[in-house]
Amino acid sequence: MTLSHNHIWAAIDALANRLNTTPSGLARLAGLDPTSFNKSKRASSDILPSGQSRPRWPSTESLAKLLEATGIKFSEFALLAEGRSGGQGIPLIGFAQAGNEGFFDDSGFPLGQGWDEITFPSVNSGLYALEISGDSMLPLYRDGDRILVDPHNQNLRKGDRVVVKTTEGEVMAKELVRLSARQVELRSLNPEFPDRALDRLQVAWIARIVWASQ
Amino acid sequence: MTLSHNHIWAAIDALANRLNTTPSGLARLAGLDPTSFNKSKRASSDILPSGQSRPRWPSTESLAKLLEATGIKFSEFALLAEGRSGGQGIPLIGFAQAGNEGFFDDSGFPLGQGWDEITFPSVNSGLYALEISGDSMLPLYRDGDRILVDPHNQNLRKGDRVVVKTTEGEVMAKELVRLSARQVELRSLNPEFPDRALDRLQVAWIARIVWASQ
């Protein structure tokens, strides 16, 4: 299965979803007719001998306009169509087991069975990265480190490291202490800096930090 | 530049080339008319006001047939179209700039221009992950965190966080302090634990920690 009619339309839906809009909003964004991606445009009205309706495909030119407007790369879109937006598998074992025999070859490369697998965010997962400058987040984040931020995940939990933007435009990376209906309590990553408590109305958005370069 | 007329046709040519055939042979393989990919089908004969001929695009359905017949994945084809088979980009800006206007929408999603791009390791890059257990590496790595390790990179530098395996089978994550011809000096991530200095002969391998989950 390489590229099916379903996949291509699913990718368009997923792309719309990522941009927090609808298929018709996406079409308008791309300069196309807002009805271009209607469900009614995804299958022809005439019926094939098999009894199925004939599938309709968006034109490549429309796809190109879509990518142009959203700034997304063709390969990212292709990954969306393949439903591989979740990421890719990387072998994983527990740190405590790493000392045992049989997991590595002599050069330190993973070897044999017994490895689990984790998915690493791929390019089209909607994450973005921020580059740290300065020493205000030591020892956790050093100058030049990059943190990978997930703006989608809204079920944040205590202990999560987050990037918070206030309505005044201030951006900070902190650890989430408490998230109540009215307030957001944050602990500084660097203990020399003061903790913060923000009224929820002051908070423009919160996004979880999922990975950090080392 | 996301997906241009040139790119899509170049990808078709490249695909034909990869299969040791011609555009017309490729078309036949896909069950299309052998003339489908003729040069004369790539631009219309009518001339635009600009003096250029109007570009013509292959239909998405034809592309799907192409991929079906060749067994190639959509994402691979997309990489062909982009002329690269390399990594993938995730948008990046400096943390200090994140407070400025124009980089995020109201929901905290990246927006507009001005974003740089970083590439992420792909599944085939030979990295692996280790899951931390216990509190011996606090505050940097917490229980359950996963660190992504690169066993390839051999030009380690001072300050790098590394996983070291000794010839006796001990595995540790430390910060590299000094790497001399005879010795490896390591600093504990948790200051409550002692630093280490290993003779190089004791070291089976060293691998750099490139990313850590948060």
Place this chain on the structure above:
DNA sequence: CACAAAATAGGTTGATTTTCCCATTATTAG
């Protein structure tokens, strides 16, 4: 609840692509 805006369904027309056709050129097999 009322209203406006957006999104969607369904159909028609115009635009674009594929197929089919044939002629010419290039490549391969004997």
Place this chain on the structure above:
DNA sequence: CTAATAATGGGAAAATCAACCTATTTTGTG
């Protein structure tokens, strides 16, 4: 070298998609 096959160029008919239009439903806002 010759013949057969494949590849390509160019054009017209058929197939298919996008734009356009309107009606209906859904969503968002006060």
